[in-house]
Amino acid sequence: MSDVVEKTLTALPALFDSQTGAAKITNRLRQLIKSITELTSKHEEENLIKQELSAMKEQVSSPNTTMKQMREIMVRAMYCEMLGYDASFTYIHAIKLAQQGGVLEKRVGYLAVSLFLNEGHELLLLLVNTVLKDLQSTNLIEACMALTVVAQVFPKDMIPAVLPLVEDKLSHPKEIIRRKAVLALYKFYLIAPNQVQHIHAKFRKALCDKDPGVMTSSLHIYLQLIRESPDSYKDLTGSFVTILKQVVGGKLPLDFNYHSVPAPWLQIQLLRILSLLGKEDQSTSELMYEVLDESLRRAEMNHNITYAILYECVKAVYTIHPKAELLEKAARCIGNFVLSPKINLKYLGLKALTYVVQHDAKLALQHQMTIIECLDHSDFTIKRETLELLFRITNAQNVTVIIEKMLDFLRSCNDEHTIIHLVGKVAELAEKFAPDNSWFIQTMNDVFSIGGDLLQQDVPNNFLRLLAEGSESKEEDDQLRLYAVDSYLTVLKGHTSHLPQCFLQVMSWVLGEYAHLQESVDQREVIQFLTQLLDQRSVSSETRVWILSALTKISEGQTDLILDLAESLSSSQDTVLRQQAQELRHLSQDSQLHEWALPRGAPWDSIEVAGLIVFPYYDNSSTLILEGVKRVWGKDGYLPQKEATAPLVDEPSAAVQPPGQHEAAERIESRPEPSTQNQDKQQLASSLFVGLGVGSSMSLLGKSEAPPPCFRKKPRPHESPSSSSSSSGTSERSSDSSSRNTTDSFLYGSLLEEEPATAISAFDHTPKSTTANGLAQNKDTKEDRRANTSQILGGDMVIVRPSTIQDKHPPSVSSDLTALLPADLKDLPHSDVISLTSDPSLSLSSCRLFRDEALLLVIFISNCTETVIKDVSVQLTCEELKTVSLRGNVVDCLEARSTSVCHYALLMDDPHTNVSFTGTVSYQTQPGHTNTLPFSGTLSTADFIRPLVVTTEEYGKLWLSLSHDVKQNLKLLTDAGDPLRTTLNALKDALQLHVVDIIGSEGIVACRLLSGAPCLLHCRVNGTALAMWLRSPHPALPDCILYHCQRALTHH
């Protein structure tokens, strides 16, 4: 109270002239805004702002500027920044204002800080003290402001400094403070989850807060926690259900109503949480059926907000363990959405359908006419969502119609992002479901010409591999290749200047490789086509290299044409072209050499595809040579189908159709007679929705993970990475590969006078020789072992070695304790020994040993006294893990100054980002007098990750068989010379991954959860980021590993 008086007195001088000052202040900003709106040209605006900024610069550096004036300057600075001008010189003053100003100035100062500075900005460090001070202020407003800024921008490293204060606020009497504190903690949790791990109990308190606003805020945290590990929060299901029941039943204060719907935001948040909890869990799902039903029933009012809730409800119903009655109601809801005249609702209906057809394809059938109308909708967004839906229901029977629709859309689309996204889908579907060769080639032509150089690199790569690899029957393969050759010759006859480079590259490779298959065409003609391309200015030098490679291959016997060409290129500015021209000349003059270097009709030939990882190495000219590898990287479909069933060209015959399709067809036929103008649509409908039927509704009841059977060609047997599965074909190819090795080194090496790829073959074989068992044989200490392995490998990066996992707990106990490890465990890779707990008589420390199939937690119990301690018994519990006590957890008698060892095997079945264990040790110093000593510790998934040693080839196969997919861009460590290698090594050190291969800008990495689920990581350098793509059979594992990768890189 007196505080306020004091403050007001100090503010006295400023207040005296506040009357005039305030008027001036508002005038200044108004003036600026007004004059800017009156300006007509951008140039004038620039000049005006420039003047304004320099005036401001002068003002801020003047010592006479009062806080009040500073506040006004700050508002103007915000305005200038909003217009896109740089006012960074005011940033430091924003911090000062927050620090030194009165409440009102502070408010503007904090606002400016949150608008100007990003999370990582170094100036934020200067704000920490101010925030600390304000958090402790008795003034409610100041505390609110501090919490608001903390929840928006705060330096991650400084979280520990404010954490206790923010925690305290959770029990503040004012709900606004509690609410903001919860959100600040949520923010901390997002940016540094480990920092707030110990206050999970307080989150529960917030969840039980009597104020609904605080409780709602705490749900943000819970949604996130549950998303990460749903199993740990199953016990809360009942509470969430109760809360939702109360909200739906209108038990909250009327304040929280929004357009007379009770707390819609809260309802949606709860529905999201429930769907995560009920996913794949029947007993938990059963708890929520009633309330979901109630929600579906209550949300009847015709307002956007009720639809928003309904949508979330429908999603929940389809996510949790299915219940027929609810599904029916949810399906009806979707129907209302889809049929709504309101376009926003229609869109949401389509989105819901897209989500739902994965479980219940029938539903699409019900709304086929609406879907077809939406296909021709004038709104781009609606069209695109419809195509997304069609993509999900594509099968072998409707693929042609659906792809036609997609291509139509793509031709009229000019948004890069959409094109890349959709073209990739077209290629995927074409490969999966192509009815015949000519259609496939034609569709891929469209893909290449539309997608062009925006295409993801793997589209052309997959396509070429598919052509090159072929299937069992050579005849069929040649037929496909022949189609391609014919088709490309036709394309090249027309205008070629508009064709994308990527398409030209594909064409030249195919022509070079397979033009000879087409006997009716003179090879000279092909050469001429290709030579013409070389002359075009629009053709990039990379493409020229491709074209020349093709020419090299088909040059045989056409010496005159080739010599001309070589001559004309020998003066080219491009060294690579000059080199290739040289080779071309040599080869065309020496047919024997040509025959030897480029044997025609060999099962495998070089495919030069830049930047694709699966292929074993780079040659000297830095193009990647594909060979000797079975086609591994593609999507499953085209080839497997060919292998599995009759010739590709055959239309799927009635005999192989699943029974459901007949019924679906009948359904369509039995629909009411269409009116004449609807005839076309009906026809389209029958072609679009063929093949969606009963077969899929079965999966609905069973609710299997896999999509309905008709979406997938054939179940793909899970191939274990260890099975070598070397068919005769593979071995043949690998022998071929070694011969190619020498050929290529001849081709390029002889000219450049460089040693060819010997180092690379070593690279290729090292991983096999240094697997984990290689380590187990080594009896040296860890450091020696490390030195050894790196010696063996000659500094090669493909080393699988255990790494010391950096401990979060620095108190590292004398490592002598490790000498006490049982002999059979000594050789295992282990962490540092860390202290768990101690009291005057006992001290406990632990060490983690990384065994392949489990994590061994070794606990050292040391007697610190000079007397004997009796009946020592250790109890260890951990909810998330399976713990097995192996030995030593009960010791009858512990001699003075001695140490006993007990160890536990810990198994992690489901990945959790972090788990904690707790335990107690009880002992008797005197008979009848039992002491207990609690201890606890944390473990991270990283402790349970083991390298998965596979070859590139096995990796490729495994990749295809995995279903759960996560993609994310990560930070790339750019401080060293080779960012990719550095980054992967950093990850490997932190997480015990196995780096399978690195080629160019891509790297593949493999690991597994103990000896369980594998996880494959595909990393690609993408500008300054590392694009990481993870796959695993376990749905949660990729996320978990990604989380640790992210952490490893940010802490690096």
Added chain:
Amino acid sequence: MYGVNASDRHSCSWLVSQMQFMLLFSRQGKLRLQKWYVPLSDKEKKKITRELVQTVLARKPKMCSFLEWRDLKIVYKRYASLYFCCAIEDQDNELITLEIIHRYVELLDKYFGSVCELDIIFNFEKAYFILDEFLLGGEAQETSKKNVLKAIEQADLLQEVRRLCFLKAFRGQKHFAEQYS
């Protein structure tokens, strides 16, 4: 498909489905308010703003309020001469975002008293204060209209209170200050 700006926001949102940013701009494409809930560089912000304003303004009035853009979902709505535009993640609920916009407009309306674009132009810092009281870190903080406005008014009043306090304190009327301390 890797997100264009995913690398920049990896630090805080790899699992979160919070709002990414909110923009207010006029029919002429002038930016009136911008709030970024994910850390992005200034260059990136400018680029996004430019592209988005263009895309949204090009849409016809009868079209739906959602837009797929890069790897994000844009939810926008026009109120008189002003466009309100939010970016959310694809799996998020578009309709509820639309209602968040609407609630924000209601708050502005209540605060300024039938709000118009000019109110926001000249008092944009107030608009920010209200937004911060409603959404914090991209999540709905307080959905009760009354509570949001109460918080704002309390902070606003402070200035007046202080002046009053001063005047009254000057006259020796300390009890007024007591009420507010």
